[in-house]
Amino acid sequence: MIDTHAHIDADAFDEDRDEMIQRAFDQGVEAIIIPAIEPKRFEGVLSLCTKYDAVYCGMGVHPHNANDFDNQAETFIINQMSSPKVKAIGEIGLDYYYDFAPKDIQKQVFRRQLHLAKEFGKPVIIHNRESDADLITILKDEQNGELTGVLHCFSSNINILQSALDLNFHISFTGNITYKKSILDEIVKATPLSRIMIETDSPYMTPVPHRGKRNEPSFVQYIAQKIADIHQVSVEEIITMTTHNAKSLFGLPILLIGFLIGLTAFPMYAQDEQEDERGEEIEVVAPQKPFPYSRFIGFGPSVATNTIVETLTSLDANQRGTRSWDGNPAFGLSIAYNPLEFLMVDLGLMNTRNNAKLKNADKVPGTPTDPDVYTVAHLTARAIANPRGKVSFFLSGGLNYLSKRVYATNVEFTDDSQLGFNAGAGFMVNIPTEYGMLIPIAEWRLDFETKNNVTRIPNVSPYNSWGNVEISTFYSLPKLTILWYPKF
Ligand SMILES: [Zn+2]
Ligand SMILES: [Zn+2]
Structure with missing residues (x-):
């Protein structure tokens, strides 16, 4: 009290x-x-x-x-x-x-x-x-x-x-x-x-x-x-x-x-039987508490910086290494739905251009002038630890569908698409306004590919004589999304 x-x-x-x-x-x-x-x-x-x-x-x-x-x-x-x-x-x-x-x-x-x-x-x-x-x-x-x-x-x-x-x-x-x-x-x-x-x-x-x-x-x-x-x-x-x-x-x-x-x-939808002091069975229906922040369906934009991390394994030589392309701008959109107070389901798209790779173009002979493009559709669930807080913390996880247009290292254009998964953590701020809830979400998300690509790598330093390599990729995205939940 x-x-x-x-x-x-x-x-x-x-x-x-x-x-x-x-x-x-x-x-x-x-x-x-x-x-x-x-x-x-x-x-x-x-x-x-x-x-x-x-x-x-x-x-x-x-x-x-x-x-x-x-x-x-x-x-x-x-x-x-x-x-x-x-x-x-x-x-x-x-x-x-x-x-x-x-x-x-x-x-x-x-x-x-x-x-x-x-x-x-x-x-x-x-x-x-x-x-x-x-x-x-x-x-x-x-x-x-x-x-x-x-x-x-x-x-x-x-x-x-x-x-x-x-x-x-x-x-x-x-x-x-x-x-x-x-x-x-x-x-x-x-x-x-x-x-x-x-x-x-x-x-x-x-x-x-x-x-x-x-x-x-x-x-x-x-x-x-x-x-x-x-x-x-x-x-x-x-x-x-x-x-x-x-x-x-x-x-x-x-x-x-x-x-x-x-x-x-606070059982969410509890309906159970209890005995009162006199030993009689009584039915207790816990009333549903009104939620201080109304969140039903929301939508809004996202921005992120995408770091693309590749692990390369040579199939022709005994070589292995990693490389990353840092700080690529990514933009997207999300639609969110809250079926339960502590659960937010987010369906969205995010588009990244690998500008970092393009900066290296002059060092790699024959690299085209277009950046690689990654478009990922995600379906993510956020489990919210303290949904009634002004600031709520969450863990997230879900599936990705990734479509890549890679102007590959062997200078041949490749199209690729595959299923993957995502995992993340972050916090959101619940801001009630006259026009509904405004929720900025700061999230760090990792996207994993499930399928490796095989490609021929150009014969330049440090990859001389690596020949064909198998590349596995994941993406690290510190991400800011602003959702607007209009009043219904
Ligand atoms: Zn008074
Ligand atoms: Zn007083």
């Missing part, structure tokens, strides 16, 4: 802050994020981050304190942007309920801080009270595809929820969803699990059953439980999902063990 919003720097915790934080860790809270409120408390927030490994913060000025946002505060925030413990700009936003600062100033300060978030690539933690219309207007206006963040303590209506989701924001719920009079059940239900986070907003908003007492991060489990009840899934699932969402939004360190637990907690 991650308490994504807790003001544990507040005076209310002065008496027992350390014990209170320890209680949270004892209850399974993995991390706590403190959103700063006002410049005079910045140092206090930062010192808690220094003291505890699992405590992080946002830097920003709350709408209540908008009058305190000046150049000095802005410079302080900017100077903290490189700190590994500062994970967000926040808490920022609008509050027309208390109206502690004039609306104009609130809006202006909100925008300035949204600009900082975009400039430094940080998510925002947004506070909104009775200011729905202006808030959405500003967010729409500022969303350039780069803004990410969370609407914390979400208590608005379904239209605002839809607008926030459309604008790519996460939604965080707190203690008020547990109150008897809460009208938020429908809102919680309508929020996809891939966008939900949990928070306490300590020391305020204490959830049932502790309502009336001071709130603290160890109570965040009650929020998870209430969301689980509303979505009719297990609390473990809500914990896994909200933890994952918080880690990826705020860029918190991901422990491998947590990732493995997460994997086992």
Whole structure:
């Protein structure tokens, strides 16, 4: 569990802050994020981050304190942007309920801080009270595809929820969803699990059953439980999902063990039978989790530099050697299809001209002026280790169909085609945009031929008297592909 919003720097915790934080860790809270409120408390927030490994913060000025946002505060925030413990700009936003600062100033300060978030690539933690219309207007206006963040303590209506989701924001719920009079059940239900986070907003908003007492991060489990009840899934699932969402939004360190637990907690299409405590058989259908990045069919161009490595074995003399043609430009196209979250199938073409060989033409008498041309069609599967990450790593493998036009070393034109195979590894970056997903893929691929060529090699150094040689070839391609997955 991650308490994504807790003001544990507040005076209310002065008496027992350390014990209170320890209680949270004892209850399974993995991390706590403190959103700063006002410049005079910045140092206090930062010192808690220094003291505890699992405590992080946002830097920003709350709408209540908008009058305190000046150049000095802005410079302080900017100077903290490189700190590994500062994970967000926040808490920022609008509050027309208390109206502690004039609306104009609130809006202006909100925008300035949204600009900082975009400039430094940080998510925002947004506070909104009775200011729905202006808030959405500003967010729409500022969303350039780069803004990410969370609407914390979400208590608005379904239209605002839809607008926030459309604008790519996460939604965080707190203690008020547990109150008897809460009208938020429908809102919680309508929020996809891939966008939900949990928070306490300590020391305020204490959830049932502790309502009336001071709130603290160890109570965040009650929020998870209430969301689980509303979505009719297990609390473990809500914990896994909200933890994952918080880690990826705020860029918190991901422990491998947590990732493995997460994997086992997410059977893709599991449908199995379990026994409940009373020993009765019940059917459990694991609901399908919405995937944070929609990837179905994508396409796009590739560029690579192709190094052609040949192993030569003389059939007429006792000679063997290798040679390579480096840095040949290659261009191609790919169509990708994702049948499963962790599987991408890529069908494509890549064309290489052996310009490197051509450069040697004057040294080899009779070599024609045309470069060899290699056209390879590939069908590759990429197995993605962490498909829900912003950056996902993969291993790949598949089949090739290679067509070569070789202006061969014996100066005779040969046509050749054959089946081969490919293997590779790399990473991809998942960039959601207004127009769909954009996925740059950096991949190192090796293409292997399965059939050797026999050719007569010219009688020049270093191949004097080699006669007929058998050539086996493979290709090394560091490759960049940019796929675009349009929205369907
Ligand atoms: Zn707030
Ligand atoms: Zn707050």
